[in-house]
Amino acid sequence: MTTLSERAHEADVPGLEDLDAWFRAANYLAVGQIYLLDNPLLREPLTPEHIKPRLLGHWGTSPGLNLVYAHLNRVINAGDLDTIFICGPGHGGPAMVANTWLEGTYSERYPHVTRDGEGMQRLFRQFSFPGASQATQRQRRPDRSTRAASSGTRWHTPTVPPSTTPTCWSPA
Secondary structure (H helix, E strand, C coil), rough: CHHHHHHHHCCCCHHHHHHHHHHHHHHHHHHHHHCCCCCCCCCCCCHHHHHHHCCCCHHHHHHHHHHHHHHHHHHHHCCCCCCCEECCCCCCCCHHHHHHHHHHHHHHCCCCCCHHHHHHHHHHHHHHHCCCEEECCCCCCCCCCCCCCCCCCCEECCCCCCCCEEECCCCC
């Protein structure tokens, strides 16, 4: 079986290798948030101690969201579009966090979750773990900020210019 990168190279399609790499990285980050407590860069063979004792989140939602996010990002950048991706509600939290961590906006909002191995460790540990972030993303009223009960995180709805095109995905 050939990968998307190999097929893109054969067809000489610009940008598909990067798109495939982004998609695979986002999938790994999503599954890592759900399952891994330690050893995020897999520098040693996995052991039961590396796996979270209580798993929350849904892997099945993540690849679809990652695929939409990656392709939408490509279209937005290629066309210099004013677009916002609206996702949810549902169990797409790991995918959305993975993509925003990859692009750097997650670390802008949460500077302690750096874009390196140590930050990846924090990203994985904080997802759906006692005292950390929640397993699901849910709709928030556009005129209010809401406190997420399980994490203590305050979410703010961004101000979106009227010329922005909404793009929605609801995997449920």
